[in-house]
Each structure stands twice: as C-alpha cells, then as structure tokens.
Amino acid sequence: MSEVIYRKYRPKVFKEIVGQKPIKITLENEIASGNLAHAYLFVGPRGTGKTSLARLFARSLNCTNRKDKESEPCNNCENCNLILAGRSMDIIEIDAASHTGVDNVRDNIIANSQIPPFNSNGYKVFIVDEVHMLSKSAFNALLKTLEEPPKRVIFILATTEIHKVPETIISRCQRFDLKKIPIKDIVKRMTEIAEWEKVQISEKILSEIARRSEGCLRDAESLLGQVISISGGKVTDELASLVLPNSNWQAIDELTGALRLKNLSTALNQINKLVDEGADLNIFISDFVDYIRQIMLYKIIGPSFVIDFDDNLTDSIKKHAQDFALEDISKLLNIVLDKLSIKETMIDQLPLELACVEFLLAQEETKDFSSDVVEEKSKKKINLNTEDIKNLQTNWHKVVANAKPLNHSLSAMLQTSHPLSIEQNLLIIGLEYDFHREQLDKPEVKENLIATFNEILDRKISISFEIDPNYKQNHQNFKGKSENGIEEVLDTFGGEML
Secondary structure, eight states: OOSOHHHHTOOSSGGGSOSOHHHHHHHHHHHHHTOOOSEEEEEOOTTSSHHHHHHHHHHHHHOSSOOTTOOOOOSOSHHHHHHHTTOOSSEEEEETTTOOSHHHHIIIIIHHHTSOOSSTTSOEEEEEETGGGSOHHHHHHHHHHHHSOOTTEEEEEEESOGGGSOHHHHTTSEEEEOOOOOHHHHHHHHHHHHHHTTOBOOHHHHHHHHHHHTTOHHHHHHHHHHHHHTTTTBOOHHHHTTTSOOOOHHHHHHHHHHHHTTOHHHHHHHHHHHHHTTOOHHHHHHHHHHHHHHHHHHHHHOTTSOOOSOHHHHHHHHHHHHHSOHHHHHHHHHHHHHHTTOOOOSSTTHHHHHHHHHHHHHHHHHHHHHHHHHHHHTTOOOOTTSHHHHHHHHHHHHHHHHHTTTOHHHHHHHHTOEEEEEETTEEEEEESOHHHHHHHTSHHHHHHHHHHHHHHHTSOOEEEEEEOTTHHHHHHHHHOTTOOHHHHHHHHHTTOOO
16 A cells, blocks of 8 residues: 555545544534634544644635535645645644744744734644643743734644643633544444455454554554555455454453353363463453453443443443442452562463452352341341431432532432431441442541431431342332332433443
C-alpha cells in the first residue's frame, strides 16, 4: 500500500468521525450558526479524533463552497484542497512537544496571529497539539493572545494530559472531552475500510484488533494496515496471529465459569492446558483481569454499562454477573492482583494457580462460617407494625434522595437496603452485599444518613449496617410486592451511566 491506513482514510466530513457524537453535533451547530468561540480545547486519550476534528473544523470554516447554515466542507474548492494538502497559509499546526519554548510561541503564534487570514471570509486557525508540553513562560505568552484574540483568529488546543494545562488557559477555552471509542464503533469503521481495500477479514479478527487498540482508532487502523499488508487479499487466523497476540477469550470464559462453579480441578486443568499450548501467560492474565472487571462493572451498573466484547462473550459476561456474588467477584480480583506481585517463580503458571486455590478455599471458609451464622439469624424479620419502621417505610425515598448529591451509587445501594430494627435509638440497616456495607459505613456517608434519619424520626439516633441473611423476604416486605425494583434503580441513577 502506498499510504498507511489511518492517513488514507482520515475523516473528510463530520459524519466520518467515529464516535464523539455530542461533540460533533455541537461543532456542526456552531459552524452552521456562525456562533463561534475564539478558542477550543480538545481533551482526550490519543487516537480518539482530536486532531482530525480540529482539521475538519478548520477546513469547514474556510470552505468557499459550504452552503449557508450547513457545516460540512465541500473538499473540492481551492481552500479545501490546500488544507487537505497541508499547504494552507491560514491553517497553522504546531506540535508543542517539539516547540515548547516562549520564542516558538511568539514566532509561530503571536506574530502570525496579527496577520489577517488570506481568505477574507474565512479564519486563521492555529492547531496546537500536545499543548500541555509548553513551558510556563510559553503558556503565559499564549495566555495574553487568548485574552485579547485578533479578529477572525481561532485557536484549537489539543492535549492528552489536561492536568498539566494551567487553569488560566482552560478557563478561556470552550472545552470538549473526547472519550475512548467503543469496540463496536471501531469494528464498524474497520469493516468499511476492509471493504474499500477489497480484503476478506472475519469479524472475530476485527474485534480482536479493536480490543487491542483500547479505544484508540488510530492504533486499530495501524494494526489493520499491518494485517492487510501480509494478507494477499484474505486475512486468516494464522496470518492475523503474526501481528496480533493470541487472545484465548474462550479459555478465559471457561476458567471464569469453573471458578464461579467452585470447580478447582477444571480451573487448574484449563490453566495448564494453555501453558502446554504455548499461550502467553502475561497476556492471558491481563485479559482475565479485564474480563472479571467487566463482570464486576456490569453487576454493579447493570444494562447501562457497555460491555466491550462481541455478542457471544457479552452474553457470557451477563450470565456470570447474574450468578456471581459481587463479594466473590471483588475477592477474586483482589486475590489475582495480589498474586501478580510474585515476580520470580520457577513455574510460570504458579501465581495464577495459587490465586484460584486461594479464592476457592476462601469460598469454602465463607460457606462454613455462613452456615453457622445463618442458623442463628435466619428468623430475623422486619416488624412492620412499629411506628418507627412505618415512618421509615413512608419516608425511605428521602433517605435515597438525600444521598444522591454524595454519589449516585450510594443512592442505588440505599434503594436496595431496608431497616431491620430500632432498639435504644440504634437503627440497624439490612444489606445484601458486604461491598455495600463497606461503602455506606464510611464516616462522611454515615454523617449524611444520620442527619436524614434524625429528621425523619425526630430524635437523635445512631446507625449500624448488617448483612441480612433473610434479605429477599425482608426487602420484599419492606418495599411492597408490587414495586418494580428495576424502575427504582433507574430512577435513582436518573437514567445516567456511572
């Protein structure tokens, strides 16, 4: 190929930008209306479209054929062609990583900004990439120009490290935060590129490329270009493996299932089978941690969490999340991460084997302990006939609402909790998961809750949290059998994804 993929297929119109929909809509509206800011700040991980958006924005502003109240550039006029070729005198791109000093800012930005754009109806646009690399004195020089910008001059600053950009600069820009691009969107774009390149490639390989790119479209397109370059028109699994490390997602899913079902022999056999087949254990463990993490996040957040896998593995993750206790998922992650700290061992797979053994031994201990405790507490039920409990039942929505400003997650946890008893001004709150107890038992959270309960009960109380062994029956009785739990939680989260 005469040109690398990510350059060859750089977006030329807004509809070709992958992801970033809210940002695209805002920029298009500003162009169409002519209501422009004098400085923009694009923040986000590498390869998510910051420079592409900046160039497209600049080209659209200077397109002589762009229709009134529209935003897309024609890409055919003289100005568009000059910008696409990188020869426009009105579009000045600066790499701050190699131009950090104040002299470069004065020469390349301040001096040039005083010269009106050659296109009298257009704009002179300065695109400063990796702006966080500028020196303190360079930022100070830039700040003066941002405070009193010349007419028909626009600055677009891009950075991957916003914490290194002075607040004085940030406050003078219209800021846009670009997100990592979802796997499905990357796969869709690469499918289009493969068709344009007339290359046969399976969705499985494209999904693996997308996963390895970690939300960076440019990395995904670079990997796709490498795979295509050795394909001869058809990309097989064998050819793809020369560029991409083996993923073993099915093996990871099977290992997860074995641990969930507490089948230690199956789990250890799966690990040693991978070693015998020559799998890279470092990659396998990294992918395994990512897989368990996504199960945990789906378990906590629910359907609004976007799972970054293909449909088959997405279904498996949902199944694991349904059947895996949150406490067990958290424990598994902590044990695996702890064993990863073992750097030197004669047997490569030993740390992962130890993690599996320790996790399942802990499960057995928990089971034995629980059987003794449940026998003692299983008959504990909420007495809904006491005045205090009735009062709390009527006003529990206030408890949930008052916790919302602290954290939406806390509101959801309280929505799934209930009072167990009130004795000597001590309110016992029943929970389903130990993770919830850890979060709600924090001092700042308890202080907020106590203030709410004091107001509801009209007296000073203290609170304590317990795992309720009779949770389902008690919670159903407290909430009422007709109440829809899913609607409650969605209302608590306000329809937002955490």
